[in-house]
Amino acid sequence: MSDNEIESLPSRVPEDEIQPQSLIVEEEKQENQTIQKVESKASLDYADAEQRPPIFRSNIHEVLCCLFLTFAPCASSMASGAYQTSLTAISDHFNVTGGKLTWCVSGVTLANGSCLLIMGSIADAFGRKRALLIGYSGFAIFSLIAGFMNDFILLCVFRAIQGAMVACGTPAAAGFLGASYKNSKRKNLVMSCFGIGAPVGAASGYFIAGICIEALNWRAVQYFFAIWYCMMFFGVLFCLPNDRKIDWKNAREIFRGIDYCGAFLSLSGFTLICFSLTQVDATTSRWRTPYIIALLVVGVALVIGFGIYETYVPKNPLMPMIMFKNRNFVVCISIVSLSWMLFTGILNYNAVLYFEQIRKYSVIITACCFLPQPLIGVLVNIFAGFTMHIIPGKYLITIGCGGFVVASIIWATNSIDRNYFLGPFWGFCLVVIGVDLIYNVSNRCALSSVERKLQSRAAGTFNTVCQLSSSVGLGISTTILAAKDPYYGQANQQDHPVDLFNATKYTYYLGIAISGFSAILSLFLNLGVVGSVKRQNSVTRK
Template identity: 75%
Template sequence: MDREEPDIESVASDAIENESHPQNPESIRQEKSPVQRTDSKATADYSDPEQRPPIFKSAVHEIVSCVCLTFAPCAASMSSAAYQTSLTATSEHFKISGGQLTWCVSGVMLANGSCLLLMGNIADAFGRKKALLFGYTSFAIFALIGGFMNDFILLCVFRALQGAAVACGTPAAAGFLGATYRDSRRKNLVMSCFSIGAPIGGASGYFIAGVCVSIFNWRSVHYFLAILYCITSIGVLLFLPNDKRIDWKHAKKIFKRLDYLGALMSLSGFTLICFSLTQVDATERRWRTPYIIALLIVGIALVIGFGFYETYVPKNPLIPMKMFKSRNFVLCICIASLSWMLFFGIFNYNAVLYFEQIRKYSVIITACCFLPQPIAGSLVSLFAGFTMHIIPGKYLVTLGCGGFIVSSIIWATNSIHRNYFLGPFWSFCVTVLGVDFVYNVANRCSLSSVERSLQSQAAGTFNTVIQLSSSVGLGISTTILASRDPYYGQASQADHLEELFEGMKYCYYVGIGFSGLALILSLFLDIGVVGSVKR
């Protein structure tokens, strides 16, 4: 009963090891929890994977706990989407436009993606519940402070700190669910609800910002997020089982072996790439500006160097390169990367510009235009949860990529004054097919397609890739707009809406190419049904 904590790379590694064992070490560890006491007999009786895990006292306890955990992947995408919707109000307040303005959005995703792998190890040192409490409360504090900022650079800094703070929550939440549930249809449904966090959180962020900005101002978005995650942290404190007492010897060992240089290289590389892509429109000579080209080259070199460094240098790399020996894992990572560049970086960013800048919709009307995403997305995620044990994952991913292609074509052929219900509405409905199917299937596939010792790193790598891809997607969008619209980011931008709309259409042409490539890659997947239990 008092056995030593296993030496693992992140909080999720024991999740997979326990899926095939009725006796769950995580449940045993929580004997003394005031919230839930689970003895060895109760854990051993957990023979039916479809029953409610004995760690939960009731259905309500299970539901509330899962909802609290779902807010972990939701935080970065919800705040990024909310800040996208409030871009116009932020621009007017700080007198900043163009690609520079996207830093207050991409900073959250960039910091979150760059810190996910590192924070996962830190969460392992202190425990899942402590990691979630730290992530949620820090996110709330930084959101609150950001709401008082009167300097644009400081605003971007505190928004980036939000993303970094909550990065430790996602692997901790995934590790808790993985350790609690055994492979089954029940786990499919729970993990699908958990997966709703990222895409649906993003889609809901648009509506949250619309209501806040229309009633108050852009600062109220920060206050709302601070209140929401303060309440969520209380839920975690009251309902999640307590961690075992911190083993400082084990924690010290983890801190010693962390790959700090790898984390610095990845953060620096992607930051320089995004900076060069978004700063183009702010310079007079655009791509002929020497420092823009220089920083882009240095950023790409750092990312490539990061790959070689992770392969040959550290004993405990953030991303073990041998994971990429699995064809399914590589394909899932590539498809997810293309999908998130499309969803956050191209589709939704340009949609906000279209509604607010070109159609001159108010913030609340823009938010209402995005409502089909969370509604349809919730239904699609539930459908995935109920059918992943019946329908092979390959077909679901292919269908999702097809949804991205259809959505790209709808936007690329959209006229500047087309009725909302004849174009954008249907685009939003089919886009979530891609987001939810790709996230649900690729996330589970990333865990199951590599050996057990690498599954925690695979989960961290998957979530890191989608966050960083979102930031790169924003950079690509602003680069295309700056190259096609000479007035983009200038004071006279509002007087040349035809040029802005033409630049947006080129973004969607690129989206057709990305989604087409993702569809082709999905044809080479070899993913069957997930969570099917033989009786």
């Protein structure tokens, strides 16, 4: 009985309405049992780890929910990939070249990565379903607005808001799945399907943009995202199980305890780093420009300060620092960071330049060249889902790092007129094998390093590293191109394809070094199989 109900009782109760003490005790016992059943169902405390969680009404309901959740991490990477394909069209429309042009790509990933941590707390306050609805609707609305922009700076601003909005849904989606399933083969398959979102979303973005630009123009890409995520909004609204009612008192406590200072440090630090790296080619003195060096130093200092601050100062840090006490997680997240710098910032970005500005392919042909990535990515994620309980995670990550090494070598030794199926095709296939295997195993490592109530924050931390690494990778790539190609960022850049091709070689050399270092780090992992019910029961008995 609630306090309000107790206060509403009359001061004197008639004797004939007084219940025996034994009856009162029995009613309280039944009430407690009912509450325990509800809480048990809410926490998904079911016996067989391989069965369908009881929150799903049927297998079809489970598949639909997982599908709608997968498009949360897909949004940012898909938008980033689509705008990489759109670079030439946007450059011609706004008359912007060089590092400045990459802001329409990195803006969404930078804002997404910087806001993911704080959005995990919002998901805890309002509920995961509500956070997804906010993220999907906001992404759709600001995609539509960005499609009407006639100023490049405003386009980048609204692109950044898109990234911030969808950041509200990514930790909520991962937290929902992480808390809904026990470690099992079923959870491996579900999380692998969820893992398709980020890497395959990026690859699919190239193809989507190619079709939209070829059929209409670059604005059609934004309109497509607006329509698609409006559909995803209604899918989540009607399909995903409802959250508990908002506890406004608890929500106020959560907002009062959010680490706003940590959010400011991370956002400002990575923004300054990316700005200084991408702005180099726009200055006459390049790296001799004083404010470029100053902003880079301040940005690095802020990022280091963010790490120190999160470790010692806040009572409720944005990042669950307990994760970093796990050696496997530290190694995994380092490999993920290096891999995403290489995947988005170096290999895929320079591949777009190679096809569009060096080989002079049309947008639709460029999109077709990227088509192996989503196709191979789906197969790799299915393979990971069915084998993570058999093959130790250490071996899967090592294989993934090997894929990055070979892909980097293929691109570094590629000639300007090599046949697509003798070079780039195999580079695309191998890089997707690498990114998908690493994403699946590392994501599970991140979620398993914290307790269930911190699943959203763990997912936010993991995806933050992915998005921010992509932005930094783009900045490093454009810096190398600006240093090695005297025409990069100039109005006549496309008139000198050979110089641009020779400059991209140096980015691939860096890619070989990064992937090689990642492969060495993978040897220090001690990750076993994931989701083995037999092994889990054995550990429990011990």
